[in-house]
Amino acid sequence: MEINGMEQDLARMMELTSLRAQKIEAAPATLDLSDPVQELVQRLHPEKITLRLEAIKDETSDTRTYRFTAAEGSGLPFFRAGQYLSVKMEVEGKRVARPYSISSAPSDWPGFLELTVRRKAGGFVSEQIWRQWQAGSLVEASGPHGNFYFEPLRDSRQIVAIAGGSGVTPFRSMIREIAAGKLDLELLLLYGSRLADEIIFAKELEALAAKAPQKIRVEHVISEPAAGWDGLKGFIDAALIREYAGELSGKSFFVCGPPEMYRFLQEQFAQLGLPRRQIRWELAGAVQDITAEPGYPAGARGRIFQLHLRRRGAEYTVPAAAEESILTALERAGLAPDSQCRSGECGFCRSLLTAGEVYVRPESDGRRAADRRLGFIHPCASYPLSDLSLTTP
Ligand code: FES
Secondary structure: OOOOHHHHHHHHHHHHHHHHHHHHHHHHHHOOOOOOHHHHHHHOOEEEEEEEEEEEEEEEOOEEEEEEOOOOOOOOOOOOOOOEEEEEEEOOEEEEEEEEOOOHHHOOOOEEEEEEEEEOOOOOOHHHHHOOOOOOOOEEEEOOOOOOOOOOOOOOEEEEEEEEEEHHHHHHHHHHHHOOOOOOOEEEEEEEEEEEEHOOEEEEEEHHHHOOOOEHHHHHHOOOOOOOOEEOOOOOOOOHHHHHHHOOOOOOEEOOOOOOHHHHHHHHHHHHHOOHHEEEEEEOOOOOOOHOOOOOOOOOOEEEEEEEEEEEEOOOOOOEEEEHHHHHHHHHOOOOOOOOOOOOOOOOOEEEEEOOEEEEHHHHHHHHHHHHHHHHEEEHHHEEEEOOEEEEE
């Protein structure tokens, strides 16, 4: 504070006193509790959103892209290319959630947002999506989540993207963003599909690569090619990666596909001597057959265990099959905790295991070391090996 001498300072103080009185007089009778900063944060990064389905496009015989706009009273959230939404649905009277990568680009925002869904035969949720979602449907989802995006502090601007099947969806988002001139990356996409007919976004990827050939390159690899396919055949292995990616040091690898592909690629990356810090793995989702995992203990397969649950002051007992994640068992019973990633990473479903044994595959164990010691599990990535006692949020 500036000192001007006692008289002047006293005069200024008198002014302040009268100014304060005027301000109090002019103030509204009720307190203004609005918080514009918090409102902006909520608008850009909402915890929950409601989407209106505008259009459906068939991409392949079993894959569709759903285009959404914001429902009345809801906005489209800000996101980064590669993130996912957790879609909330009622299936057979039970509330379930499934993560889907956003396949449109941030530069399509705020016009529309797209999710691309492959229908799995017998898939608890994907079958329902195909049946239920029609133009005009309102769909509930979480805000965007996930770390599978380009982060300049962490990643190289030279990206080798490896996709399997519907794992191409986050890369479509990144490629659209690059082609729109909003993301300054060089991206090589090695995209594995079983059949040429199963390639998702085939024409669009070709057109986007032609638009920015110095930035985007797409190579398709078909594992069961029909006669007439003259492109790359087999799997995305070490030799193919070396041939197309060239010098590997200084490049970041982003991988999105099924768990079987992750296991295969881990071996290939080891052969290539690729350090872990250069690789980003997108969430693999629920494992198709947990009992086929190399570390799965013998003896539990086919068994049904009793799951004793404490939740919000009440107690329940529900059956839990060895082959199902604990989260799936709780969803069937209508007692599931909140979930987002379903891959053991986000921690939304974190629960306390007070008795019993579970199997967690190492690749899906996203718990903190302290949580592991204290007995917490992520039910989405934990499978029962005995009767269990669990406390969920
Ligand atoms: S839902 Fe993310 S850890 Fe379980």
